[in-house]
Amino acid sequence: MPSATPLYDVRGRGFARRAPVTEAWAWIDDRIVPPPARSLPLVECAGLRLAEAVMALGDWPPADRAAVDGYAVAAADTLGAGSYNPVPLTAAVAVTAGDPLPPGCDAVVPFEAAQAVGPFVEAIDAVAPGSGVERQAAWTRAGSQLLPAGRRLRPGDLGLLAAAGWGAGYGAGYGMVPVLPAPRVRILLAGGPKAGAPEQLGAMLAALVGRDGGAVEAVEDRTADLDALAEAFAQPGADLILSAGRTGTGPDDVAPVALAQAGSLDLHGIAMRPGGSAGLGLAGGVPVLLLPGEPMAALAAYELLAGRAVRRAAGLPAGLPHAATEVVTARKLVSEIGSVDLHRVRLDDDGRVEPAASPVWPGLAAAARADGFVLIPAESEGVPDGVPVTMYGFA
Structure with a gap:
């Protein structure tokens, strides 16, 4: 049982510093690696990454x-x-x-x-x-590569592997394929008056984890108190823990204190907007990412930080999974020096981008209305209208 006395307490003191996003990325890359490969039946492999190249066991087709x-x-x-x-x-x-x-x-x-x-x-x-x-071997010859290492298996890939002899039926001799298992991700909802509704954050984060190759082990409401949250951080079983809510420095912001009590709070306060109160640390050797409770801030912190962690743990490329498109701004995107700004944007009728948020479309309404987002670097004061930018589009 963790002690009721915090080992680390930032409440009421503000952030000593805000770490650059690149420093948070380095922390993630240094500590998160894919799990060891396993051989699983073909029907359990959809969406997983091949741990090694799969070679053809024979010619396909085997004859004319x-x-x-x-x-x-x-x-x-x-x-x-x-x-x-x-x-x-x-x-x-x-x-x-x-x-x-x-x-x-x-x-x-x-x-x-x-x-x-x-x-x-x-x-x-x-x-x-x-x-x-x-013709015989029109698709592949014996010994040639069917699918490369790192391939994320799609339904058609499973059919190809089954046809080529890697899984011919549901009984004896059913094919086993070497894959990287999906990382087990625990989502903790820390609550607090700054947070969105727990079911709101839980549903969003679970969907994002699935998008990035993770398997949600549980979504738990841990709004009771500091010790309850610290116990949840220390509970074994997950490969990665995401906590949403109570990440700031106010009197009710217990998440960073609970993580320090359960293990270590290595970074707290990231130079990004929204989502600047995010944090990173370890509990029982398991990486923990603290996400703000405000939904738009939670989405931004997931896209730039937690998503990278889930993808690395799943053996996927660490970079953003969105299609990048060059577009032109229709209106100025406001920013300030010192923070990476994630601007959710929408395409207008002329194919140019404008901010998705407004007094009429706040919060999640703006997120639902957005076609993607633009990242403005920390050294920029914003982007004027009529300037080319890169939009990371939503599928």
């Missing part, structure tokens, strides 16, 4: 096969065939797509290009050698 339903033939037997000159096929074999070609056949006449006359089949269209055929 029909690509369409029809009659397997020797193409030479169809020479001269047409609708006014049907040509009898003495060695036609009915096949469906995927069937191996019978010996002596090198093409498939589709059913619509043939007609049955009693027990006989006639071609009413000529075909060339290879027509209607999928």
Whole structure:
């Protein structure tokens, strides 16, 4: 049980300094690495990263096969065939797509290009050698690379692996694939009068963690008191902990104190807006990221800090996962020197960007209205209208 006496208390004192965002990124990169690889059944691998390249176990297709339903033939037997000159096929074999070609056949006449006359089949269209055929090893040869290391597995990838012999069924011999398991992320809602509704923050953060390759272990309401939050930080089981709310320096801001009590508060106060009261530390060796409770600040701190931590833990690229587009500002984006500003923006009818927030669209309404965000560096006083900027778009 943690002591009721805080080991570290910033309440009422303000921030001694605000660490640059790059310093917070270095802290994350130095302490968070992907978990060891595991071999999992194919049906459990969707969305996970391949730990190593997967090689083809054999040729695919394993032999020449029909690509369409029809009659397997020797193409030479169809020479001269047409609708006014049907040509009898003495060695036609009915096949469906995927069937191996019978010996002596090198093409498939589709059913619509043939007609049955009693027990006989006639071609009413000529075909060339290879027509209607999928050649052996057309997709991959034995020993070649099917998918590279680091690939995030999509449903189509799982189908390819199953077809290529990595998972042929649901019983004995079911394929196992080497993957990086999703990091277990615990979300703690620290509450407080500055926070949004707990279900609001919990739903947003859980969705963001899933986007970035994490698996939410639990979403817990820990608004009771300092010791309850410290106990939650110290509880084992998670690979990463995100806490939302009570991150400032006011009398009710217990999150940084609780983290210091449970382990270490390494950085508190980041030179970014919104979200500048974010913090980082360790509890039982597990990285903990403190996010503000105000929803827009929590979203910004997640995008710039916590998201990077989740992606690194999942074996994904650490950088922002959004598509970057060059756009032009329609209105000035206001900033001040000393902090990285995350401006949520929307595209106007001319394809230019303007701030999404306004007195009419505050908070989460502005977030829902935004098409993306623009990052203004700490050394900038803002961006005037008519200037090119990079927008990180929302999918």
